[in-house]
Amino acid sequence: LAEGRSDALTRDVGRLHESELGDLLEALDPEERTRLVDLLGDAFDFSALTEVDEGIRLEIVESLPNDKIAIALSELDSDDAVYILEDLEEDDQNDILAKLPFTERIRLRRSLDYPEDTAGRRMQTEFVAVPPFWTVGQTIDYLRDDEELPESFSQVFVIDPTFKLLGAVDLDRVLRTHRATKIEDIMRDTSHPIPAQMDQEEAAQIFEQYDLLSAAVTDENGRLVGILTIDDVVDVINEEADEDIRRLGGVGDEELSDTVRRTSRSRVPWLTINLATAILAATVINLFDATIQKVVALAVLMPIVAGMGGNAGSQTMTVTVRALATRDLGINNAARIIRREVLVGLVNGAVFGVLIGVVAGLWFESPQIGYIIAIAMVVNMLAAALAGIFIPLLLDRVGADPAVASTVFVTTVTDVVGFFAFLGIASIWLG
Amino acid sequence: LAEGRSDALTRDVGRLHESELGDLLEALDPEERTRLVDLLGDAFDFSALTEVDEGIRLEIVESLPNDKIAIALSELDSDDAVYILEDLEEDDQNDILAKLPFTERIRLRRSLDYPEDTAGRRMQTEFVAVPPFWTVGQTIDYLRDDEELPESFSQVFVIDPTFKLLGAVDLDRVLRTHRATKIEDIMRDTSHPIPAQMDQEEAAQIFEQYDLLSAAVTDENGRLVGILTIDDVVDVINEEADEDIRRLGGVGDEELSDTVRRTSRSRVPWLTINLATAILAATVINLFDATIQKVVALAVLMPIVAGMGGNAGSQTMTVTVRALATRDLGINNAARIIRREVLVGLVNGAVFGVLIGVVAGLWFESPQIGYIIAIAMVVNMLAAALAGIFIPLLLDRVGADPAVASTVFVTTVTDVVGFFAFLGIASIWLG
Incomplete structure (x- = not known):
């Protein structure tokens, strides 16, 4: 396909949705990718870049001259343009911004001035705003005639002359009201304006809690600076859930398109920490080497006790981490959840203690070993429950992300x- | 507060948003909960029930007489009403439906007839539809005057006399067009109508891929039966991510409000499977009991080899499971990802093999032990990579959810x- 026939290609690719073009880019080799973008020329839809991995985005953008990028960005929604700009080096950023028209430049600059992962960075700076004393008729006429309006919008904001946000009107309200009615009579309070400095995750929580479709973003003086729409929020929700899963699994920010070298290196820190804790557990075993030499059955059975504790601990931890992430766990119910987890740990410890006790006792024809492993199992399941709930809670309290470090601490405790x-009970009893 | 002062209570609670009322309900004891609902009487907002755990929802709904529920449901959006109805027993469902007005009943029945977790079950059956030959002016007048319209909407659908979907017009388009223009001239193709039978997860993927805010739901004959809006999709996305995290952590469908007994029982199956695999691993150790008796250092070091493999395996598995869930992993790139993971396994195996080899050799003053653990580490990291990628892929291929069973298979392999x-290499070399 990519054999130089740029006219046919342009026609075929032009039909694709931006996200399909993004998928196509991800499927290609690096050389094919730049070739495709080259051949497409002006027909290349830059919004496809918001749909690909960061590595690929940088690769493509860096292969293009800055003034081409500037022209393309000026055609995008401001949030997409910021998304592409934010990963570039500062020199390139400034160079591209300088080539943009004045208002465009000011808008993008303002978004970029907000820290990463805030509502201000994610917001769209194009919106429709009218004064409160306009009538519905005036508003509709303005919407019909103004050429400068954003491509699509679902509400009209109401502002005073200083851009202070007064309220908002949904489009269905406008359509259902007679032309003579004043906007201020049908506007509703924007009860949940999002401060531009707010963390995007917190903003997503507000969207979810109140089932919002879009929300006004205001600066520290209550002036309207942009809007946040639910499709941005969906991306945030996905990213956050993804991050939690990856962190629980001990995987960093790697991407599917990363090379072997990069992937391997990004996984080393986690494996190193695990090696250290595994060595710690080994030194515990080493304390009891004499007992093991006497009763080799202990070496055979000990991974069962540690492993079951690890699994029970990660069950409790999963529940705790999720409940913290969704804000379902707070001061109100923490005591109840802790009590529940401890009791569950004791009950399941007893159930599996008896079970493994019988199995081990029969296997090694020694009731003593059965008793020992049963007691150790109850102790470890209790430890697992305590670690599974208190470690994420503590990490959360000190401001760390419970997902990132809980797994390693919990399995260290259970090991x-x-x-x-x-081994301790065995060395007293058998030693 | 809940001491009988129902007037003050009604005033205070009436100010709450449905999701805040939901949080309040979850924070209360069961008796307080029914008391609160009782005291609120007709002022109780049933949509708060869509915000609480299933157990609490059932508890409250079952404490109320069916005709009260019927009245309350008729005031809700159809998707919220279905959400509350679907968990009830069939007798109660039928009884409540019978008490509803005819159109309401037909609508809810139709949604309930679609299987759980499909778009048809989630959709809202209230929408605005007009014929293609109407003008914008006629449409606006209709919107202004009709009392039966849904509470809020963001687009107008265009249908033929048999309800077949022809297209849609966003409200901003309606507002920006002159009154004389015909609807068919400004309508756009609804390029992504969702079949009512489609799985909700698939529907969510379509929303994400095309950044939709709402989509038409059609039956097998292409007739418009409802709309799916992005706030429902956000719930689906959250549920699915939550499910993946829970399944990877070995936790079932339990809820934070579950009792000790229920929680404990729901975790037993997973722990039982783990016990079985732990016993399997123990029998492997038992094969080499003579060697361990001779060299106790082996018992001290063996959990390190197994544990590092387990961690490396769960890294690869996490990446694979997520990539499958987000449809980023397909036939196009499977070969590349497999190759990458195998190479990463070998590289990290070599790195940590050398590291632990040196540590173990020095610790037990035996270079032989160092060599043995180094080789075993490379072998196990390679096995971890293969298991971490092929097990989720196979589970996905046979139609199982890779998140639910991958963890146990992968750790069994690495153990x-x-x-x-x-122990095998050691028994040959040292035995």
């Missing part, structure tokens, strides 16, 4: 406690 | 291979 309890 | 490689 160390599991080996220590099992 | 068994880890113990077998380490």
